[in-house]
Amino acid sequence: MAQDVSSLNGEDCFEGNSPCCSDSEAASEGNNDYDDILELNQFDGLPYSSRFYKLLNERKELPVWRAKGEFMDSLAKGQFVIVSGFAKTGRSSQIPQWCAEFCLSVKFQHGMVVCTQIHPQQAVDLTLRVADEMDVNIGHEVGYNIPLETCCSNETILRYCTDDMLLREMMSDPLLERYGVVVVDQAHQRTVATDVLLGLLKDIALQRPELHVVLLSAVKPGPKQLALFTGSPLPVIHLEAPGVGEVVYSSTGDNYFCSALRLVLEIHHSEEPGDVAVFLVTTREVDLARDILCHEGHSSTSDRGELLPIAVHPGQPGTLPVLGEEEEEAHRTRRVFLTCGPNEDFFWAVSSINFVIDAGLEKRYIYNPRIRTNSVIIQPISTGQSECRKHLAGPAGKCFCLYPKERQLPAEIRPHIVESDISSTVLFLKRMEIAGLGHCDFTDRPDPGGLMQALEELDYLAALDNDGNLSEMGIIMSEFPLEPQMAKTVLASCEFDCVSEVVIIAAMLTAPSCFMVPPVELKPEVTQCYMKFQHPEGDHFTLINIYKAFKQYQQDPYCNEEKWCQDFFLSHKALLMADALRAELTDTLRRIELPVSAPAFGSRINTINVKKALLAGFFMQVAWDVDGSGNYFILTHKHVAQIHPLSSYGAKSPKLGLPEWVLFHEHTFSEDNCLRTVTLITPQE
Incomplete structure (x- = not known):
């Protein structure tokens, strides 16, 4: 061609x-x-x-x-x-x-x-x-x-x-x-x-x-x-866009969520036809709003047609309508697109949006290199984001800003590179130095503390040599589409003959979470479902159980794998992505001619080897139960946290007792101060 x-x-x-x-x-x-x-x-x-x-x-x-x-x-x-x-x-x-x-x-x-x-x-x-x-x-x-x-x-x-x-x-x-x-x-x-x-x-x-x-x-x-x-x-x-329609400001304080839902219902019952875009703050709010509006839509009638709430999450396919949708169908339904974060460009193809409801806030993760964890803050959107959202409604539409007109918004979006963990970025740039691109002229330079922490972490993982250049281990680590700690864990699994199990863990933790966030009233039922997969050694092994159960069910030609996922409150899309990522990681190992050991999941020696591989990458993420009551002291930065309730050792899962020592994958500091994905370790192992 x-x-x-x-x-x-x-x-x-x-x-x-x-x-x-x-x-x-x-x-x-x-x-x-x-x-x-x-x-x-x-x-x-x-x-x-x-x-x-x-x-x-x-x-x-x-x-x-x-x-x-x-x-x-x-x-x-x-x-x-x-x-x-x-x-x-x-x-x-x-x-x-x-x-x-x-x-x-x-x-x-x-x-x-x-x-x-x-x-x-x-x-x-x-x-x-x-x-x-x-x-x-x-x-x-x-x-x-x-x-x-x-x-x-x-x-x-x-x-x-x-x-x-x-x-x-x-x-x-x-x-x-x-x-x-x-x-x-x-x-x-x-x-x-x-x-x-x-x-x-x-x-x-x-x-x-x-x-x-x-x-x-x-x-x-x-x-x-x-x-x-x-x-x-x-x-x-x-590019000169059509002008902005009517803009209505209001001061709702912290009650923006209820105000947004009331506005949606008022628009549906009293305004002319047209779809609605609602900008909330968190994914939990988006899912909750969808559930509430679904219930309200079924329980009320309107001559404007059906109310159809649609949750729009970045990275999840199938959330926006297919282009070229029949106009007749669009007139019979008022769609409500619920989203959070800077997603204005998601609506480039939806010409039917006549109403925009904007909370004017966004959720951001700020990485603290001193304690090696993210803090969550809610802050106002930028002036540019505000203008983008106003223009979505078009010159004949309406934009409802759930904040006062006199609020001072930041002039620009704060660059992520100054507030993110950049260990993966530094590993990549070190790889580019080998390729002859040694100079990266940043628009805003990374935080010095974050840069030093990233270099320190790569040094601990043996990704750098004595001169600060990429070592042979670092070059191999950069081949994997994983964070450096997980890449080191995968490489260590080759040494400890547990590649099949560790690659599953890496894929499950890199893909979106397979656990669906259920309605509050279903939590006891959900906990019972998850307990069927629990492994006594911890959450990393529980993920292997879930993946293997999914694959076993997937291979049965008479079974509906999507329904199976729904019955166990698991995300079918996340499991498919984890399966594809597992295959890609295995192919990468074979391409660079590293050994891929046969599966041995279930044996005692395999369990110990998996933990050794995990510790090779995540040795800085170890915590100790200081008083036997579930208050875990994180060794690297001397902070106390608790295990997440949905963990195998969480408060909602009384099947297993509390371990003295744990290795954890993630710590969310300001959101819930919980350790997520934890596994039992002992000094003897």
């Missing part, structure tokens, strides 16, 4: 005769008999379908379309371009297509196009939409690459991927020589992976002057982002 594409007249495409320019516009406006149109798609050489022209007319209505000429001119003249525009301006779907046209115009001599996203599901959704608009096949001309799933080939012209997947790709292709244009979307979210990617791209661009870098942001870039790429004129294109 690459030869066919390269032989096309790319210059004509760029000069204005592309399918998205004058010829197709004339065809779509002047003739509806599409069967007589012989215009060929320059990306695959096939005639355009009638749907292409229908979607083309929709695309021309997007605010981004008015900036196409300016963008293409800036891309051709400079190495860096910044485009800012809110979620529904079309930036995430149109700009990458135009970059593909640009690469086609030079016959892909410098490479293809890659566009990064923060969340995997958004990368998939955009791929589906863009392939439809370009009238090409998924996985061929347009594809995606997300954790545990790849739908593309070496000849894919436009690839969507998560920013962390592109970073991992740089381990084998440090200069990204496969690509001629790198589009970094959602740069305003300031995630660790995005900031690291931008810092490395600056160094790559110096070594590859032919590489073009495009930054997409919902809000206008701040001075620090503008200063990141210097040495050449930096064009900044701002």
